[in-house]
């Protein structure tokens with residue numbers, strides 16, 4: 231699925247819709263990778279998702295902490311930014327396995343830094359520059375990711391390809 235994001239508000243709306251498409255009661259963890267160059271809007275998207283889920287406080291980019299968990303009633307969203315991960319082996323010390331649990335959604339910026347230490351993504355969100363705005367391409371990698379995209383697509387203004 232392809233989404234045109236002409237301005238920052240459009241990135242925010244995509245984040246809102248993604249958050250609404252999440253279900254807390256999912257049996258398996260959901261791994262969403264956020265790909266694209268510096269400044270493509272990955273953290274902006276995560277901020278909008280967390281805001282829609284009810285997080286009122288600040289959302290810091292976990293550039294140094296690498297991992298930041300956000301607890302909601304029936305859902306735990308874990309935001310990772312692996313840009314500064316020196317070695318995939320470092321992931322071991324983050325306690326990531328605790329988050330590969332039911333009701334957990336992992337949002338991972340710079341997943342390539344993890345090499346093969348991360349399992350395949352349920353959903354890959356690729357953001358890139360498009361003129362003064364951005365473009366998003368969402369590709370499911372599992373039935374869970376496919377279901378999420380279907381919920382997202384219902385009543386959307388995006389183009390499916």
Ligand SMILES: Nc1ncnc2c1ncn2[C@@H]1O[C@H](COP(=O)(O)OP(=O)(O)OP(=O)(O)O)[C@@H](O)[C@H]1O
Nearest residue numbers: 235236237238241268269270271272273274363364
């Ligand atoms: N659709 C859009 N059109 C134009 N500007 C946008 C759009 N979405 C986000 N932005 C702006 O682009 C910048 C994106 O910054 P952000 O920190 O979200 O990028 P990032 O992909 O997380 O970068 P990094 O790889 O450094 O973590 C912000 O200044 C934001 O306001």
Ligand SMILES: [Mg+2]
Nearest residue numbers: 272273291339
């Ligand atoms: Mg970022």
